[in-house]
Amino acid sequence: MSESRRFSASVAIVGGGPVGLGLAVTLGKAGVSCVLVESQPEPSAIPRGQNLSARSLEHFHYWGCASELRAARLLPPGFPIGGITAYQSLAGEYWYAPAGRETVADFYYQRNERLPQYLTESVLRNRVSELAPVTTLFGWSAASVRQDDDGVRVTAVQDTGAGRCEIAADYLVGCDGAHSLVREQAGIASGGADFDQRMVLAVFRSRELHERLERFPLRTTYRVLHPELKGYWWFFGRVDPAQTWFFHAPVRKDATAASLDAHALIERAAGFGVACDFQHVGFWDLRIDIADRYRHGRVFVAGDAAHSHPPYGAHGLNTGLEDAVNLGWKLAAVLHGWGGPGLLDSYTSERRPVFAGTGEAIIEGIAQDRAFLERYSPQRDRGEFELAWGGRTSGEVAPPSYEPHYEGSPIVWGPAGSVCGVRGHHSFGARAGHHLAPVVLSSGANIFERLAGGFTLIALGGDQGPAAAFQAAAADLGMPLQVIADTLDGQRVAYGQRLILVRPDQYVAWAGNDAPADAAAVLRRAIGAAASHHARAGTSPTGDDS
Numbered sequence: 001m002s003e004s005r006r007f008s009a010s011v012a013i014v015g016g017g018p019v020g021l022g023l024a025v026t027l028g029k030a031g032v033s034c035v036l037v038e039s040q041p042e043p044s045a046i047p048r049g050q051n052l053s054a055r056s057l058e059h060f061h062y063w064g065c066a067s068e069l070r071a072a073r074l075l076p077p078g079f080p081i082g083g084i085t086a087y088q089s090l091a092g093e094y095w096y097a098p099a100g101r102e103t104v105a106d107f108y109y110q111r112n113e114r115l116p117q118y119l120t121e122s123v124l125r126n127r128v129s130e131l132a133p134v135t136t137l138f139g140w141s142a143a144s145v146r147q148d149d150d151g152v153r154v155t156a157v158q159d160t161g162a163g164r165c166e167i168a169a170d171y172l173v174g175c176d177g178a179h180s181l182v183r184e185q186a187g188i189a190s191g192g193a194d195f196d197q198r199m200v201l202a203v204f205r206s207r208e209l210h211e212r213l214e215r216f217p218l219r220t221t222y223r224v225l226h227p228e229l230k231g232y233w234w235f236f237g238r239v240d241p242a243q244t245w246f247f248h249a250p251v252r253k254d255a256t257a258a259s260l261d262a263h264a265l266i267e268r269a270a271g272f273g274v275a276c277d278f279q280h281v282g283f284w285d286l287r288i289d290i291a292d293r294y295r296h297g298r299v300f301v302a303g304d305a306a307h308s309h310p311p312y313g314a315h316g317l318n319t320g321l322e323d324a325v326n327l328g329w330k331l332a333a334v335l336h337g338w339g340g341p342g343l344l345d346s347y348t349s350e351r352r353p354v355f356a357g358t359g360e361a362i363i364e365g366i367a368q369d370r371a372f373l374e375r376y377s378p379q380r381d382r383g384e385f386e387l388a389w390g391g392r393t394s395g396e397v398a399p400p401s402y403e404p405h406y407e408g409s410p411i412v413w414g415p416a417g418s419v420c421g422v423r424g425h426h427s428f429g430a431r432a433g434h435h436l437a438p439v440v441l442s443s444g445a446n447i448f449e450r451l452a453g454g455f456t457l458i459a460l461g462g463d464q465g466p467a468a469a470f471q472a473a474a475a476d477l478g479m480p481l482q483v484i485a486d487t488l489d490g491q492r493v494a495y496g497q498r499l500i501l502v503r504p505d506q507y508v509a510w511a512g513n514d515a516p517a518d519a520a521a522v523l524r525r526a527i528g529a530a531a532s533h534h535a536r537a538g539t540s541p542t543g544d545d546s
């Protein structure tokens with residue numbers, strides 16, 4: 001007879017891939033009880049999302065497992081993370097090594113990293129096991145979810161058939177991937193662009209491929225553009241330094257593991273014969289999908305459950321981890337009693353435009369590559385092709401123009417009329433709605449070592465009066481606020497502001513050179529407690545939106 005159990009927690013999380021695990025760590029560290037249900041007893045052995053951005057590494061820093069993550073990688077420290085783009089095949093005459101995320105490295109406190117997704121998940125599984133507020137049910141699948149005015153209920157079954165349980169919680173977050181049961185049962189619609197394009201994903205070993213690629217500077221990924229591919233890519237990625245690879249490529253709609261000659265396809269993309277020992281051949285359909293909203297009542301979706309797109313640009317996992325951090329601090333704030341009524345809705349307002357912008361940029365990149373390959377050909381006109389090829393840098397969504405920000409958020413004091421999105425530029429200037437850049441304090445510590453789980457007011461330049469007003473207002477609102485006071489000197493001058501209010505996710509909520517007339521109004525908006533959190537333009541407490 002199967003055993004039936006009951007759990008009760010503040011938050012139920014369905015799906016313990018990287019995003020569900022990241023959310024569980026965020027909540028667990030904030031002291032919020034949660035139960036996480038994950039079907040897979042162990043992480044799946046397919047490498048998938050390997051490129052973790054510098055911003056994602058900041059999350060691992062605050063989750064307390066950045067060094068464990070770096071220790072888990074398969075590539076040696078210092079292995080150059082970046083790509084080669086080649087024309088027609090990896091043996092082709094035309095190629096370049098585009099600048100990658102290293103161009104914006106100084107704007108983040110951590111360096112980026114690359115490791116198979118299953119190792120990232122193992123590090124996160126270890127981390128959640130250390131957090132008392134988190135209960136994990138690995139090898140359990142959510143079968144149904146429902147909500148009413150008082151809370152949510154999740155029914156889950158153990159995959160061995162031995163157990164059944166019910167989880168009662170205040171909130172539910174679906175981190176259950178692209179085919180999300182939570183999204184569907186909560187009635188959250190999802191749609192996007194279907195490219196009607198089937199893709200193969202192969203994982204294989206080949207030392208020979210590694211040796212043949214020694215003609216290029218050492219890199220982790222190799223993208224081939226070919227006129228026949230209509231802007232899609234043949235794509236090789238390293239899993240380890242010398243022999244394991246993954247490869248993805250467009251294939252016919254009816255391709256199956258039995259009908260597709262993956263080896264022949266790899267040799268075509270490589271441009272030379274190469275021995276391959278296959279470990280996995282699978283398929284997926286290229287789509288860009290986004291949930292109409294990320295919240296319905298007490299139910300939220302995050303990561304691939306909220307949005308999915310082809311891995312062009314390596315944004316999926318990184319975007320999902322930012323979802324987890326954004327939603328995590330807001331849920332904790334509401335559950336701890338200081339988050340205002342508008343705070344949870346701001347999760348959709350901030351995160352959905354970021355994904356929408358990422359998806360648009362990916363579609364644009366595919367279209368640009370297609371147009372380039374139709375327009376230019378070395379066979380038709382070598383001189384014209386070489387001129388145009390030389391002018392390319394990348395068809396990817398790459399820095400420095402990719403800068404997710406929340407300028408238009410209802411809980412941020414951004415410029416009037418601004419919107420949230422991904423197009424921007426990195427800067428050391430402290431700007432409302434943007435990621436805070438790391439600078440060194442006069443103590444020698446980096447400011448990121450001093451930011452804590454709550455809000456922080458950075459007060460530069462001596463006058464502590466404004467900081468005291470913020471602290472008094474925070475105390476009235478019952479919200480955590482620490483003050484970091486320092487001189488307006490050294491790297492800190494680059495912030496360009498004397499007073500900077502930083503959120504728990506290291507984004508700037510407000511910045512100004514002068515004390516606001518009403519510090520409480522600044523804070524109320526930042527925690528979603530402004531009387532009308534939708535009214536933004538022209539409502540600066542200083543009279544001029546800073």
Ligand SMILES: Cc1cc2nc3c(=O)[nH]c(=O)nc-3n(C[C@H](O)[C@H](O)[C@H](O)COP(=O)(O)OP(=O)(O)OC[C@H]3O[C@@H](n4cnc5c(N)ncnc54)[C@H](O)[C@@H]3O)c2cc1C
Nearest residue numbers: 015017019039049050051142177303304311314316317318
């Ligand atoms: C070839 C490839 C390369 C990629 N490269 C990159 C990259 O370099 N960088 C990047 O950022 N992204 C990359 N991605 C995307 C990345 O893999 C995904 O965005 C990421 O896995 C999303 O994480 P997630 O936790 O939201 O979803 P998932 O990883 O899909 O996890 C969802 C989890 O939910 C569980 N689940 C589902 N239903 C239930 C249920 N009913 N009950 C319990 N558990 C359930 C599943 O078992 C799964 O573990 C790549 C993807 C592919 C395919």
